[in-house]
Amino acid sequence: MGVNVISQILPYTVTLITGAIGGQILNHLIIGKRERIKIIQQQKYKFYLPLYSLIITYFERSTLYRADTYKKNITNSANREEILRVIEANIDYANGEVLEAFYLTKNMKYYTDIGGFQERDFEHQLFYKILKSYYIMEKKNRYDIKINILFFQIYILTLDMKLPNPQEALTYKSLMDKEKLCKYYSLFDFEKIMISTPEKKELFLKKLLKRVSIDNENILIDYFFVHSLNLLDPKEFQNKNSMLKVLNDKEDVALSVFNRQYLRSQILFSICHSYFYERGEKFQYYKKEFDSLPREKKLAFEYFEEGDLIKITIKGNLYSIKPTKKAIDDFEEDLHNIKMVRKLRDVNDKTSD
Numbered sequence: 001m002g003v004n005v006i007s008q009i010l011p012y013t014v015t016l017i018t019g020a021i022g023g024q025i026l027n028h029l030i031i032g033k034r035e036r037i038k039i040i041q042q043q044k045y046k047f048y049l050p051l052y053s054l055i056i057t058y059f060e061r062s063t064l065y066r067a068d069t070y071k072k073n074i075t076n077s078a079n080r081e082e083i084l085r086v087i088e089a090n091i092d093y094a095n096g097e098v099l100e101a102f103y104l105t106k107n108m109k110y111y112t113d114i115g116g117f118q119e120r121d122f123e124h125q126l127f128y129k130i131l132k133s134y135y136i137m138e139k140k141n142r143y144d145i146k147i148n149i150l151f152f153q154i155y156i157l158t159l160d161m162k163l164p165n166p167q168e169a170l171t172y173k174s175l176m177d178k179e180k181l182c183k184y185y186s187l188f189d190f191e192k193i194m195i196s197t198p199e200k201k202e203l204f205l206k207k208l209l210k211r212v213s214i215d216n217e218n219i220l221i222d223y224f225f226v227h228s229l230n231l232l233d234p235k236e237f238q239n240k241n242s243m244l245k246v247l248n249d250k251e252d253v254a255l256s257v258f259n260r261q262y263l264r265s266q267i268l269f270s271i272c273h274s275y276f277y278e279r280g281e282k283f284q285y286y287k288k289e290f291d292s293l294p295r296e297k298k299l300a301f302e303y304f305e306e307g308d309l310i311k312i313t314i315k316g317n318l319y320s321i322k323p324t325k326k327a328i329d330d331f332e333e334d335l336h337n338i339k340m341v342r343k344l345r346d347v348n349d350k351t352s353d
Helices: 002-062 076-089 096-110 114-137 143-160 166-175 178-184 187-194 198-212 219-225 234-247 257-277 287-291 295-306 325-352
Strands: 284-286 310-315 318-323
Touching: 002 076, 002 114, 002 143, 076 096, 076 114, 096 114, 114 143, 143 166, 143 178, 143 187, 143 198, 166 219, 178 198, 187 198, 198 219, 219 234, 234 257, 234 295, 257 295, 257 318, 257 325, 284 287, 287 318, 295 310, 318 325
Parallel strands: none
Antiparallel strands: 284 318, 310 318
8 A cells, every 4th residue: 555655656756856956957047047148248348348449449549640639638548558457457357368368468567578569569469359359249240340340450460560650541441441341351361361471461451452442543552551641741741642653653743842852761761671571572673664664763763873872783674773781771770760759759658647
C-alpha cells in the first residue's frame, strides 16, 4: 500500500520540483538578461555616448578652418584633456579594447617621446576605439556615426603619413561624397591600411580621394598632398588654384609675385621630399615632358639651379633633378622648425589651460 502511494505521488513531486527549478533558472535568465541590458545602457549613456560627442567636437575643432580665431579660451588641448578626464573617471564602463588603449596612452609618460607626437598618436587610437565601440553598440546601422568615424580615420591616417597639413586639408571634407565614402569603405579598410607600408597608404588615400571627390578636377588630392595651402595674403587666396595647376603640371598660367614665391617653396620642398622618400622619381622627366612643363615651373628650376639648390643631370633623353647639400640642409632645418613650433604651441596651449 505504501509503495502504491509513493508511486502515485512521485510523478507529481518530481513535476513540482522540476517546475520549481525550471522557474528559478528561467527567473535567473530573465534577471541576468535585465542586468546585461542595464550594464549595456550604463556603458552607453555614462561612457560611450558622452565621449562620442566630445571626440567628434575635438575632431571638428581640429579641422575647422582657422579654428584658432574662434573661442580662443577653448583650445584643442583643452578639448583633448577633457576627453581624457572623462575616460579616466568612467573607465569601469570601458570594454577590453578601450582599456588596453587607455593604459597604453597613460603609460606613454614613462617613455621618451620627443615632441609628444607618439603620445598624440596613442590618444587618437584610443579615441578611435571608443568611436568604434559606440558604433558596434549601436548595431552598426547608424549612417551618421559611420561617416563621422570614417572622417576621423582619414584624419588619423593623414597624421600617420605625416602629410603637410591634414587639419587644413580636412576643412575641405565637404568636397567628399558621404554616400560614396560609406558605400565603398568600412572601418576595417582603414584598420588594415594603417599597418601597411607608406607606399600603400599613399596609394589608398589618393584612390579614396579621387573616388569620393565631387570635384572632377581632383583638387581634393592637392589639398591633402601639397605642402601647405594656407596662403598668408588674403588677396592672393583666389589665385591658389592657379598655383596648384602649375605645381601639378596641369596648366601654364602667369602667377603673381607672391604666388611665384610660394610656388618655389612648394617645389623645393617636394624635390627634397621626393629625393628621400620617393627615390627622386617624381622629378625625372623625359626631354619631351621637360620641354612641355609650365613656364613658371621651369623658371623655378632655373632659379634653384642658379642658387645652387638643385642639380639637373641629363643622361640621354632623361632629365633628373636632385637637391644639393644646401637645399637638404634648408629642408631639414625647416622640418625641425615646424616640430619646434608645434611643440611650443602645445606648451602654450597647456599653459593657457
